[in-house]
Amino acid sequence: MTSGIDLQVSFIKTLTDMGLPQGAAKALWIPLPMTLMVIGAVVGVLVTVWLERKVSAAAQQRIGPEYAGPLGVLQPVADGVKLVFKEDMVPAKADLWLFTLGPILVVVPVILSFLIIPFGQNMVVTDLNVGIFIWISLASIAPIGLLMAGYASNNKYSLLGGLRAAAQSISYEIPLAFAVLAIAMMSNSLSTIDIVEQQAGYGILGWNVWRQPVGFLIFWIAALAECERLPFDLPEAEEELVAGYQTEYAGMRFALFYLGSYINLVLSSLIFAVLYLGGWEFPIPLSQFSDWLGVSQDTSWLQVLTASLGIIMTILKAYFLVFIAVLLRWTVPRVRIDQLLNLGWKFLLPVALVNLLLTAALKLAFPFAFGG
Amino acid sequence: MNLAEGVQYVSFIILAVMMLGAALGVVLLKEIVYSAFLLGGVFISISGLYLLLNADFVAAAQVLIYVGAVNVLILFAIMLVNKQEVFKPVRNLWLRRGIAAAVSVGLFALLSTMVLATPWELDTTVTDEYSVVQIGKHFFSDYLLAFELASVLLLMAMVGAIILARRDFVPDVTEGEQDATPALTLPERQREAAALGGNTSENS
């Protein structure tokens, strides 16, 4: 496996060549990928919102947004501008501090989780050796923010929505963690880079979907529930709770919730792509291509090509999953709250445990295929 | 002092101030809900301190379990029992508080003298093995019994909590409850108990 291009090393080398000390060069590098990540997350949300509007329209035989820009691609930007310029309302009896802090607590952990998403061999903000575990633990902060928002609104619907959201989120966290654990067991590592590396080599056949058919279904259901996407959008079910914990929110604070939920969807899709769909790997192993072409893998243009192909593959896989999530939204009816909790605790949890046990047994029996 | 150490130093100070402030808020604030949210702040700052101590796995576990489970549980409990309740005045409350504060400050003085007086045998060797791997090795070798017992403990705690928190099937009415609760509550409880009983018999 070649190391590919390492932007960090080359950036720091350029700066030290220009006469800066090593530490200062590193300090200058650190904010760059972070800013890039935040920008990437926001652009990802804009694309997702556009996709959601267009796919929803197609599912209902409408056209969807078409005037703002070609094919309505600027519609999400217009939405965002509208939300920014709306009056910033706080209900009279609401608790101003908690009311403001709630949405922030929902958004910040989700953006932080982007730290561990790899787009290529060296294209990750930080390669932590607890990688995917960070995502699980950061995702568990969100319920606090939801409870805070629900409580601070001083509205019965909000409080009920907040409590529901928190209950749903901690219930589905457990099957989610078990599904991830099975992957970690096969990869012998929690690092997202290692997880993708372990799937490399055989193209599409090496991806974890084939080895974890149950695990990926559990993960997808639980991830949809964590994002409060439609079959599980009980916390803001409009027929029951007006808009749940978002009822009293308007303007910028509402925009944070909106942003948070879409970033979460994109993030879950990216993580799904990394865990089960081989991350940045092309369906056909790229080393074969270079063999056919007869060029060495260390050629610079090939490395640039591989890196950009990696980024494109990761994003394509993620948006394919976003597309499936939008389709599910218009094809699956919403569950009731008791059905939701029953599904989580009485079905997904036992199945996830059995899946974990089975993975362990298979790993012992066939160490070559299940990462011995 | 180089850059990395400076960053460590500054983050330590920020985290320490955050943690102590939030902890004081947990103990002193009147509104219990604020206390619960500040408790989350304490947990998160402690997790940051763990990161400064080179323990990434435990830091993540701290966030996952304390913030994601314990704090949410406490918030749920508060929302379930959150009745604006004026506590009956107790005689000599200020005296109790004073004594407690004096004892706490004295304890702190004692502990800090101990900390500063003890010559610690620092071990400055650096290991490059991942902490996750080492913790796993400990769990399945020398701490195996404790590890298995912890799983039994968790099971017992789960069963115990469910049994304790579940509503009684036969609503026992104490005298205090009869005049405190409105008349509507009792039949509703009975109906719920009946429904619960029906569910369990169906499942079993």
Next chain:
Amino acid sequence: MELQLEFFLLLAAALFCIGIYGLVTSRNAVRVLMSVELLLNAVNLNLMGFSNFLDPQEIKGQVFTIFVITVAAAEAAVGLAIILAIYRNRDTIDMEQFNLLKW
């Protein structure tokens, strides 16, 4: 100057004392439980400090911290269930009223 073990120990001691004060003076039962969590966290901080500065090879302090976290989670679940049960029976969460077993 690098970070010293003493800083962490002093911080943990301060947190422990705050927890003790809250444990003794709180009248709300939930707040008492929160103070217990503060105490456990102070102890954990101590253990982690020792683990990093005195035993970086074996990191037994981290192992112990994980056990403490486990027990704390169990304690919180059972403790809150007990508070709920008492609240249903006595209709209050004032610690001063929990005196049925007093004499």
